[in-house]
Amino acid sequence: MDNVIRRRTPGARMLRAGLYALLMVMALVYLLPLVVMLLTSLKPLEEIRAGGLLSLPDSLTFAAWLKAWGSACTGTRCEGLSGYFMNSVSIVVPAVAISTLMGALNGYALTKWRFRGANLCFALLLFGCFIPFQVVLMPMAQTLGWLGLASSTSGLVLVHVVYGIAFTTLFFRNYYVSIPDEMIAAAKLDGAGFFRIFWRILLPISGPIITVSVIWQFTQIWNDFLFGVAFAGFGSQPVTVALNNLVNTSTGVKEYNVDMAGALIAALPTLVVYVVAGKYFVRGLTAGSVKG
Amino acid sequence: MSALNILHVDKTFGNTQVLKDISLAIESGEFLILVGPSGCGKSTLMNAIAGLEPVTSGDIQIGGEDVTWRTPAERDIAMVFQSYALYPSMNVRQNIAFGLEMRKMPKAQREEAVARVADLLQITPLLDRKPSQLSGGQRQRVAMGRALAREPQIYLFDEPLSNLDAKLRVEMRTEIKKLHQRLGTTIVYVTHDQIEAMTLADRIAVMRDGEILQLGTPDEVYNDPVDMFVAGFMGSPSMNFIPVTLVSRDDGYVLRVLDEQDPTGAPLELPWPPAREAQALHEWVGERLILGVRPEHFVEDETRMETSFDGTRLDVMATVVEPTGADILLQATLSGTEVTMRLGPKSQVAAGERVALRVDMSRAVLFETTNQRRVA
Ligand SMILES: Nc1ncnc2c1ncn2[C@@H]1O[C@H](COP(=O)(O)OP(=O)(O)OP(=O)(O)O)[C@@H](O)[C@H]1O
Ligand SMILES: [Mg+2]
Numbered sequence: 001m002d003n004v005i006r007r008r009t010p011g012a013r014m015l016r017a018g019l020y021a022l023l024m025v026m027a028l029v030y031l032l033p034l035v036v037m038l039l040t041s042l043k044p045l046e047e048i049r050a051g052g053l054l055s056l057p058d059s060l061t062f063a064a065w066l067k068a069w070g071s072a073c074t075g076t077r078c079e080g081l082s083g084y085f086m087n088s089v090s091i092v093v094p095a096v097a098i099s100t101l102m103g104a105l106n107g108y109a110l111t112k113w114r115f116r117g118a119n120l121c122f123a124l125l126l127f128g129c130f131i132p133f134q135v136v137l138m139p140m141a142q143t144l145g146w147l148g149l150a151s152s153t154s155g156l157v158l159v160h161v162v163y164g165i166a167f168t169t170l171f172f173r174n175y176y177v178s179i180p181d182e183m184i185a186a187a188k189l190d191g192a193g194f195f196r197i198f199w200r201i202l203l204p205i206s207g208p209i210i211t212v213s214v215i216w217q218f219t220q221i222w223n224d225f226l227f228g229v230a231f232a233g234f235g236s237q238p239v240t241v242a243l244n245n246l247v248n249t250s251t252g253v254k255e256y257n258v259d260m261a262g263a264l265i266a267a268l269p270t271l272v273v274y275v276v277a278g279k280y281f282v283r284g285l286t287a288g289s290v291k292g
Numbered sequence: 293m294s295a296l297n298i299l300h301v302d303k304t305f306g307n308t309q310v311l312k313d314i315s316l317a318i319e320s321g322e323f324l325i326l327v328g329p330s331g332c333g334k335s336t337l338m339n340a341i342a343g344l345e346p347v348t349s350g351d352i353q354i355g356g357e358d359v360t361w362r363t364p365a366e367r368d369i370a371m372v373f374q375s376y377a378l379y380p381s382m383n384v385r386q387n388i389a390f391g392l393e394m395r396k397m398p399k400a401q402r403e404e405a406v407a408r409v410a411d412l413l414q415i416t417p418l419l420d421r422k423p424s425q426l427s428g429g430q431r432q433r434v435a436m437g438r439a440l441a442r443e444p445q446i447y448l449f450d451e452p453l454s455n456l457d458a459k460l461r462v463e464m465r466t467e468i469k470k471l472h473q474r475l476g477t478t479i480v481y482v483t484h485d486q487i488e489a490m491t492l493a494d495r496i497a498v499m500r501d502g503e504i505l506q507l508g509t510p511d512e513v514y515n516d517p518v519d520m521f522v523a524g525f526m527g528s529p530s531m532n533f534i535p536v537t538l539v540s541r542d543d544g545y546v547l548r549v550l551d552e553q554d555p556t557g558a559p560l561e562l563p564w565p566p567a568r569e570a571q572a573l574h575e576w577v578g579e580r581l582i583l584g585v586r587p588e589h590f591v592e593d594e595t596r597m598e599t600s601f602d603g604t605r606l607d608v609m610a611t612v613v614e615p616t617g618a619d620i621l622l623q624a625t626l627s628g629t630e631v632t633m634r635l636g637p638k639s640q641v642a643a644g645e646r647v648a649l650r651v652d653m654s655r656a657v658l659f660e661t662t663n664q665r666r667v668a
Contacts, residue, residue, distance in 0.1 A: 121440060186371065186379075204381035
């Protein structure tokens with residue numbers, strides 16, 4: 001039930017009905033591509049050719065999903081997306097964990113162990129949030145080459161960590177700034193040092209902002225295409241790059257159902273994360289100071 | 293040997309000097325209270341003692357050892373904060389034990405210590421609760437428990453009771469006093485509360501603008517203030533300041549109260565008690581001075597018989613009458629100056645009436661007008 005007193009004249013009601021109709025149409029427009037993708041991925045190829053983009057499948061089949069997962073051709077190899085999906089996982093998990101942890105440490109140092117130049121440091125870090133990916137491609141490729149990490153999973157993890165730290169630091173700094181300094185002072189007097197205070201006092205109350213950072217980083221890194229296509233080797237390409245190859249592989253007939261299934265597979269993790277943890281994301285973004 | 297020795301400590305933040313050449317020595321077992329207006333540097337001094345802020349110059353010694361450059365952890369100090377600063381993720385037991393754990397005390401001993409302070413502060417039933425499940429008063433106790441468990445050399449309290457309601461504040465005040473008497477701990481305590489300062493302190497340090505103006509027993513600071521600031525700051529309602537001129541007569545000195553509004557009328561004259569004729573007073577004959585009289589040094593004339601002092605008679609017009617329950621505060625105009633007086637609860641004075649009063653000049657004080665120093 002909504003909680004607003006509004007005018008009840010016929011004109012006002014008409015206006016509301018119109019408003020709802022408009023909202024519904026807009027929602028439909030937004031959802032339609034997803035619906036088409038889902039329907040197409042569940043149809044056999046003949047049925048798609050027969051037309052009827054929006055018609056429900058006559059014969060429901062998961063063959064396209066299985067093929068996209070296990071045997072579709074991405075370029076010269078025909079092993080489906082599964083391997084690349086795993087590549088993505090092995091990039092995303094360490095990259096998210098490391099960038100979140102480093103963001104937390106940065107935010108902690110910037111707010112609770114204020115050193116000369118801390119503000120400048122933070123301002124420079126913030127620049128990182130505004131640098132477009134394309135700008136760093138060349139220097140990054142060179143750096144990875146020097147480090148001997150070119151075309152490797154670790155190289156990609158490093159790139160994503162470096163790029164993500166700007167954001168995670170921003171999140172954690174803004175969260176920790178609202179935590180009273182006296183709490184840290186009390187811990188110092190109790191005899192705890194820099195890391196002890198971090199592990200024992202601060203991290204246990206950082207749940208909301210860790211959630212935000214993890215969701216944000218997960219989505220960013222999982223959906224990344226540019227770094228993946230630029231820096232990954234054959235064995236370390238993420239699922240987004242593989243999806244591109246799958247769709248662009250030009251041998252034989254165009255299998256729309258497999259393409260759609262592949263796209264859904266690639267998008268599923270971020271969808272799941274948002275559905276499962278979305279409300280914590282919003283809650284974490286608005287979380288104020290932790291009351292003692 | 294002094295438990296805490298502060299030697300010529302200066303502290304600057306950017307261009308502002310917040311502490312100016314502070315020197316203090318606190319004996320072991322002493323209860324020192326810091327008072328002063330907001331922003332005068334009390335918390336900064338506490339943080340310097342605790343090692344949370346480095347000093348710009350000067351030395352700090354604890355138990356005879358120089359600790360100026362030691363970390364807070366190395367100083368053996370516990371601090372109770374205004375906001376309590378409990379660790380939200382830990383329960384009360386863990387909060388109290390954390391400092392002991394950091395100091396590598398074995399588990400069995402830790403539990404013993406927690407049980408001891410929990411018993412002392414009557415928080416045993418709360419040990420398994422999180423801070424968010426406690427009331428303000430209970431949090432305050434836990435914060436004290438956390439300090440007490442470690443048995444440090446020095447306790448620092450920065451306005452520990454100011455977030456409590458009036459009744460609880462009085463209770464905790466008594467409790468802190470009892471704890472101090474029982475445990476003989478060395479305490480430095482910041483407060484804004486006059487009564488807290490007067491009742492708890494062995495000595496009071498009155499600060500202003502980063503300087504200690506006066507350091508003395510509550511009695512000294514209250515009855516023998518060094519200047520007008522200290523006199524006005526201690527005591528509530530504060531001391532009345534009345535502009536006067538010192539006049540010399542054959543039978544002693546007289547203070548002529550100046551009436552700006554009515555310069556032609558016969559001026560009110562208050563005799564300066566002969567017993568208090570300071571040597572230097574003759575230098576000030578004919579000069580303008582400020583007379584300081586506390587509200588409780590006035591007594592209604594009818595009640596004169598009940599009290600021991602033989603004051604000087606006054607006749608004033610009551611403007612505002614404020615009963616506080618225990619006594620009655622009376623605002624009146626004394627030769628053009630607004631004056632507050634504390635009368636007994638039985639007084640029948642009403643606003644707009646004339647009242648006959650006596651003032652106890654033997655406890656009055658005199659200040660210079662220019663630099664507000666004490667004259668007599
Ligand atoms: N980190 C800081 N940087 C700059 N100035 C500061 C800093 N900390 C305190 N100050 C200044 O130092 C002065 C003294 O502050 P302090 O907190 O010691 O006052 P206080 O006596 O404890 O006041 P209150 O009674 O309000 O708690 C204030 O003018 C304050 O603005
Ligand atoms: Mg303060």
